Amino acid sequence: MRILPSGDRALLLELDDLDQVLGYYAALAADPPPEVVDIVPAARTILVTTRGDLAGLSRSLRELAPARDSRATGDLVEIPVVYDGEDLGNVASLLGCTSSEVIARHTGVLWTVAFSGFAPGFGYLTSDADWNIPRRTSPRTKVPAGAVGLAGEFSGVYPRESPGGWQLIGRTSVRTFDAAREPAALLHPGGRVRFVDAGRG
Known part of the structure; x- marks a missing residue:
């Protein structure tokens, strides 16, 4: 350090x-x-x-001594996801599995908000699972608010429409940032997230 x-x-x-x-x-x-x-x-x-x-x-x-169980603290937020993202099949190919297995893997782990960045309300979520998903070779000019994606070891939910290069596997109606809400950001460093399968649309 x-x-x-x-x-x-x-x-x-x-x-x-x-x-x-x-x-x-x-x-x-x-x-x-x-x-x-x-x-x-x-x-x-x-x-x-x-x-x-x-x-x-x-x-x-x-x-200061670092906490040993750093992924098991913080409030838990459940986020329902419709798993119909444009890149779901591509992620399955990258992992050598089926789309259903990607969904089971994504919902079967507890995610931790490691830090925030990129846009207000965007939490970089990490888990104990061994994810290593490359970003798209050509980023999209528009990713809709609520899109759920993967990149490297992280998962995340786009808080607003923006450009982005993450692999999109689904979408949620949960608003991760709302300026009229207190606090405006739903996800905070140290918090925990569980994704819940809400089907494929």
Whole structure:
């Protein structure tokens, strides 16, 4: 772990991999150091913002032990999915299985919101399953809101219409971002997600 200054009110933890990020984020969220005001995880880093002294925060971070069971905490959100995505068959071919097996695999694991990014409300979801799905060679110019996709080790739900290169396996009517809702984002780092099979349309 490397700890780097980020302005005069934050420190950036550089970590080896996503599992370390999940472990350290879970530990920080459960018991944040004094005067910490924000903790923002990413794929290989965690930004920790404080009202206090950076030297004291640095000491606290160096003494921090990562949580062991970092994927088993946080509120659980169930997301029903109609599995009729344009890339479902392609994902099945990549995995060497049937479309039904892809659906069973996607719904059969508990996903963790590792971090947020790309667009407000877009959670990068990871699981203990061994996913490694390449992005599309040609991204789409329009992906509809509610599209459920896979890319690399992640799954995600598009919060609004946008370009995107993920492999689309289904769609949901659940709104993962709503500016009129409090909080606006449905999925937060550390939260858990279970996808539920709602059929194929």
